[in-house]
Amino acid sequence: MRNNARTARIVPLAIAAVFVSGLSATTAAPAQARTEAQASAKVSDAHYLRFNKGSVTNSRLELVKRTPGRDKVIKSYKAGSGQVKNTCAVGKGWLPNAGASKPYAVEWHRKNFDGIINGLVIKIADRKCHNGTKRTELFIHSEMKPNGKSGVIESERWTNSSPNDYYSNGCIKLNPTNIRDLFKRLDRIGWPKKLYVVN
Numbered sequence: 614m615r616n617n618a619r620t621a622r623i624v625p626l627a628i629a630a631v632f633v634s635g636l637s638a639t640t641a642a643p644a645q646a647r648t649e650a651q652a653s654a655k656v657s658d659a660h661y662l663r664f665n666k667g668s669v670t671n672s673r674l675e676l677v678k679r680t681p682g683r684d685k686v687i688k689s690y691k692a693g694s695g696q697v698k699n700t701c702a703v704g705k706g707w708l709p710n711a712g713a714s715k716p717y718a719v720e721w722h723r724k725n726f727d728g729i730i731n732g733l734v735i736k737i738a739d740r741k742c743h744n745g746t747k748r749t750e751l752f753i754h755s756e757m758k759p760n761g762k763s764g765v766i767e768s769e770r771w772t773n774s775s776p777n778d779y780y781s782n783g784c785i786k787l788n789p790t791n792i793r794d795l796f797k798r799l800d801r802i803g804w805p806k807k808l809y810v811v812n
Contacts, residue, residue: 655804656804656805656806657805658679658805658807659679659802659803660678660687660803660805661679661808662674662675662676662719662807662808663677663810664692664785664808664809665812666694666707666708666810666812669695669707669779669780670777670779670780671691671693672691672692672693672707673689673690673691674689674692674753674785675688675690676689676798676799676805687798688794688795688798690791690794690795691779691788691791692786693778693779693781694708694784694785694786695708695780695783695784696781696782700742700743700748701742701743701746702783703746704783705782705783706742706748708740708748708783708785708810709740709741709743709748709810710810710811710812711740711808711809711810712809716807716808716809717740717807717808717809718737718808719735719736719737719804719805719806719807720736720738721735721736722799724761725760725761726754726759727759729768730752730754730768730784731754731756731758731759731768731769732754732755732760732761732789733754733755733757733792733796734752734753734754735753735754736752737753737808739751750783751783752784753784753785753787753808754784754785754786754787755787755788755789755791756768756769756771756778757769761789763789771788771789773788
């Protein structure tokens, strides 16, 4: 009889524990789902990005496929980087080079980023220039609102000239049409892990 009474007390407690843990999991699920959704796009080493420096307002960002022999450029976009060619100039120099031995890591991407830069954004890793100065807050981005549409203020509206919007604070900048095309392609074929920067 005492065993039955003990069992009668334990079973409701066990059910309550399961119920509460189920509620906790359900409560945590939306936040977890958002995090997983942001990381859900497939990652691939079959492709990479390469920034080919020309000038600060007229360089090329290339989407490249690894192939036997010579790799194949799938798409090339006009891009800018920085305001001056000094790679150690924080906030205005173009990107330090990154060859085969030490490319930039592509850390993450967002389609609705809301910050100093907005909308479609790709974050690349920090990098030290030749004199040891650390370059941080490096992105591939455009000028748009967080929802990807054109805004009213200059930093959210692409103009091409007056000012030339290919100038940046050290990041790689594409026009809105091209960054949308890049995101669309990478969503389909897989997001690269690496960015190479060459002269």
